[in-house]
Amino acid sequence: MSEVIRLHVRYSTPDDKGETRRQRNERFGVEEETPEPDIDPDTAYLLDxxxxxxxxxxxxxxxxxxxxxxxxxxxxxxxxxxxxxxELGILRQMDAAFLSAHAIEREEARERRKGNT
Structure with missing residues (x-):
């Protein structure tokens, strides 16, 4: 489940212009570069x-x-x-994965802004 969260953050977080990686890949016709995670139907409720x-x-x-x-x-x-x-433990692991992935995205965005100035 943590990998599903990481992929969601990676491809659904808007950049400084408000565009996500998923949207950018679609715009350039490379949707296949956007991974779609396999979600086990028996545990999908945890994502909800x-x-x-x-x-x-x-x-x-x-x-x-x-x-x-x-x-x-x-x-x-x-x-x-x-x-x-x-389930509580899994939710907490998912939260840790979210926070970690979000921190990585923020740092990468900071680096991109630094490179554009």
């Missing part, structure tokens, strides 16, 4: 849960903040979703 949690994520000047246990517990209570301990 993660993106639902992510939509309420706190942001700071440093970027997105980690999902806290309180965030997850409140989401669980508000949605009536009962989490297994293993």
């Amino acid at each position: 849960w993660f993106w639902n949690l992510h939509s309420a994520r706190a942001e700071s000047f440093d970027g997105p903040q980690p999902l806290s246990f309180t965030d997850i517990a409140n989401w669980s209570a508000l949605t009536g979703t009962i989490l297994l301990r293993e």
